[in-house]
Amino acid sequence: MITTMRKLILAASLLGSGLANAALPLDKLTLPDGFSISVYADNVKSARQMALGDKGTVFVGSRSAGLVHAVIDSDGDGKADKVLKIASDLVMPSGLTFKDGDLYVSEVSQIRKFSNIESNLASPGKGEVIINDLPGDRHHGWKNIDFGPDGQLYVPVGTPCNVCITKGGEEFDDERYDSILKYDLASGQRTWVARGVRNSVGFDWHPKTQELWFSDNGRDWMGDDLPPCEINRVSKAGQHFGYPYIHGGDIPDPDFGEGKKPEDYTPPVARLGAHVAPLGIHFYQGEQFPAEYQNKLFVAEHGSWNRSSKVGYKVMMATTTETGVEKYETFIDGWLQPGDEVWGRPVAFLPMPDGSLLISDDFADAIYRVTYQK
Numbered sequence: 001m002i003t004t005m006r007k008l009i010l011a012a013s014l015l016g017s018g019l020a021n022a023a024l025p026l027d028k029l030t031l032p033d034g035f036s037i038s039v040y041a042d043n044v045k046s047a048r049q050m051a052l053g054d055k056g057t058v059f060v061g062s063r064s065a066g067l068v069h070a071v072i073d074s075d076g077d078g079k080a081d082k083v084l085k086i087a088s089d090l091v092m093p094s095g096l097t098f099k100d101g102d103l104y105v106s107e108v109s110q111i112r113k114f115s116n117i118e119s120n121l122a123s124p125g126k127g128e129v130i131i132n133d134l135p136g137d138r139h140h141g142w143k144n145i146d147f148g149p150d151g152q153l154y155v156p157v158g159t160p161c162n163v164c165i166t167k168g169g170e171e172f173d174d175e176r177y178d179s180i181l182k183y184d185l186a187s188g189q190r191t192w193v194a195r196g197v198r199n200s201v202g203f204d205w206h207p208k209t210q211e212l213w214f215s216d217n218g219r220d221w222m223g224d225d226l227p228p229c230e231i232n233r234v235s236k237a238g239q240h241f242g243y244p245y246i247h248g249g250d251i252p253d254p255d256f257g258e259g260k261k262p263e264d265y266t267p268p269v270a271r272l273g274a275h276v277a278p279l280g281i282h283f284y285q286g287e288q289f290p291a292e293y294q295n296k297l298f299v300a301e302h303g304s305w306n307r308s309s310k311v312g313y314k315v316m317m318a319t320t321t322e323t324g325v326e327k328y329e330t331f332i333d334g335w336l337q338p339g340d341e342v343w344g345r346p347v348a349f350l351p352m353p354d355g356s357l358l359i360s361d362d363f364a365d366a367i368y369r370v371t372y373q374k
Contacts (some may be wrong), residue, residue, distance in 0.1 A: 010339055021305045024364060029334035029369070034290070037332065040369040042069045042082035042250045042270040045137045045237075047360040047367055049280070050350040051098040056349065059086075063094040063142050065363060068105055070121050071367065077307060078369055079358070086124045087115075089260045094201075099235075103127075106155065108141035129186060135160065135174055140199045144280070144348070149210045152182040152191075156214070157194075158199040163219045163253060176241055176245075180214065180234075194232070196240040196265060198362075202348065207295050209322050211235060213269070215278035215299065218247055219252035222274075222304050227251050227276050230268035231299065231318065231325065239266040270325040272334055275304035276312035280348030288355025290373045295320070300330065300346040300359065310340045315359065 029037055046062035047069075053059060058071040058080070068087035071080045087093065089107065095106040103117040105127065110133075112127035114120070140158030148154050157176045158164060166177035180193040180200060193212060203214035210235040218227040227247035241251065242265035244256045249267030252260060272278055280300040284293055296317050303312035308344070313336035319327040335344035345363035352358060357370045 005013075024366060026368075027345070028337060029332055031332050034374060035370060035372050038078070038369050038371075039320060040078065040367040041083055042071075042364070043083055044069050044071060044360075044367055045365050046362045047347065047365060048094040048142075048362055049096055049348045049361055050358060050367070051096050051103065052197045052350060052352070053098050053118045054101060055102070056353075057115075057118050057121070058358065058367070059096055059098060060367065061096045061105065062091045063092050066093065068093050068103075070117075078371070079366070082122055086114075088335075092138065097146045099147050100224065104130075104145060104153065106143050108138055108143075109136040111145065111153070111155070112268060113225040116177075117361075128300045131155075131183060135176060137172075140253065142201070144201050144203065146203070146325040148182065150182075150203055152184050152204065154180060154182045154193065154212070155181045156197065156200040156203070158197075159243065162221065162356070163198075163365065164245065165256065172231060192238045192241055194234050194241060194244045195247075196244040197232075202278065202300070204281050204283050205295075206320070206322065207285055209282050211322075213281060213283075213297070215225075215281050216241065216243075216268070217277050219244070219253070220275075222247075224307050224309075225274050228268075228271035228274055229276050230271040230272065231281065231297070231300060232266070233269045233323065234324075235266075241268070242267050245286070265364070269320075269323070270318060270328060272299075272301070272328070273311050275307045277302040277316075278306065278316075279346075282349035282351065282357075284351070284357065286351050286355030286357070289357075293317075297325075298349055299355070300348060302345050303342065305334065308334055311344065312367040313342060313345060315346050326348065335361075336364075 002234045002299040046066040048061045060069040070084040072082040091107040103114040111131040112126040137160035166172040173313045200214045216230040220230045245260040250262045282298045299316040301312035315332035317331040318325045345358045350358040359368045
């Protein structure tokens with residue numbers, strides 16, 4: 001468990017390819033004793049969700065750049081020596097996942113599959129569109145995706161607004177909004193996993209229960225301190241988590257909450273700070289970190305944009321039970337500096353075979369590598 005924190009003075013050395021950026025001020029980051037952070041790769045524009053190929057290729061999506069990158073560490077020294085653009089001009093290809101040799105990339109309204117991708121990095125083509133009918137709204141339209149323990153592809157669909165009625169509403173009317181879906185790609189069957197989800201951009205499965213846990217970003221314009229962002233747990237398929245009627249488990253929405261009862265909805269397992277914007281979450285199961293970090297839930301707080309003073313811009317860590325969160329504490333801090341100066345925004349995690357943990361940053365266009373040494 002974290003006790004004292006220390007500032008790590010880390011000089012990021014330049015690689016011959018120019019991929020490691022010595023200008024990134026890693027000396028401003030604080031981690032628990034024994035942990036180090038380095039630049040795995042930079043020049044990865046708008047780095048978002050990552051996935052690991054069978055041959056060690058790290059694939060990286062982007063939100064604003066329309067790009068998908070392949071990041072390669074040829075000599076296995078923990079620093080990338082090659083970054084390839086394998087797709088461009090896509091519509092917010094923020095999320096991706098890898099399965100059975102194929103790369104799946106989520107755009108706003110569709111999902112592509114790049115078959116046998118690691119054998120075709122030099123000429124991957126445009127891929128095959130395997131889902132083509134998702135809502136096309138860009139507002140909260142970017143999405144993380146992943147295959148679950150059941151082999152199905154999980155796809156969140158965010159709300160197309162700050163807060164609005166999307167089922168039977170005047171402007172938006174599609175029951176897939178505000179939800180997490182899953183697809184059986186063999187049969188084409190679609191199933192609701194969760195409803196009442198405003199904007200989830202990260203999820204993972206509990207190592208013991210295999211239940212889905214997900215982050216959710218709270219609505220804007222209720223003030224600096226309301227409503228809380230959330231971590232949620234799906235204990236039963238199709239549960240409704242309150243949006244747009246109830247926030248944080250018990251806070252009625254000022255526009256849509258009248259007459260709604262909190263007990264009719266599933267409350268979060270953790271209420272986070274308002275506007276901290278939790279994105280990627282990850283249950284650590286590697287063997288490099290100390291034993292007390294096993295099954296800890298790491299949370300990337302991307303940071304606020306509509307608050308009088310900024311919050312978030314951290315990697316947090318939750319101690320969890322099978323059904324909830326017992327403790328929530330800082331793991332990495334320092335991307336937000338005094339005077340509201342921001343130089344980085346963590347997004348997503350990728351565990352590596354050696355037990356290290358990669359973290360993407362869409363503001364610094366970088367991927368970091370966190371390691372532990374006694």
